[in-house]
Amino acid sequence: MELYNENREYHAGDIVYIFYRNPHAQDVANIQAAAVVNNPENSNELALFLYETYYPLSSEMAIYSTEEEAEQAYHYYYGNDSEGTLE
Template sequence: MEDFRVGDEVYVIYRNPHAAVVANIEKAEVVEHPKNPGELALFLHDAYHPLAEDDAVFSSLDDAESLYNEIFHYTPLD
């Protein structure tokens, strides 16, 4: 995982909690978790999400799109 800092704008591959087969790339901000001082969180969809090691978080849209396309838009070889 990259070293993110408070105020960084990032891109997250986010699965829709209501439809598990739906995922999108969303823009988020790295913030200090309001209930756990000293811990980082993602501010996404007007909510705080703890920043975890296994989150798909990227500093650039290109990096996020690359992995997204690899995972969700697999094209079989001819």
């Protein structure tokens, strides 16, 4: 199983980086590592596994292959504060 996203190919087992909004404070976003896994609800799809939850992986998601790439995008979209650092 694989998914192409902006000329990248993802496979189950890959670690990627995404922006994750705090559900308790919607104005706070952080960079978070997530695992690409086989979707347990649909074996023909991939999913992101983050905080014990599966999120269907789609080409509409902003996914970064490295933490550095995610940090650059974070600073571009959110400014130069320190909120984007991986925790």
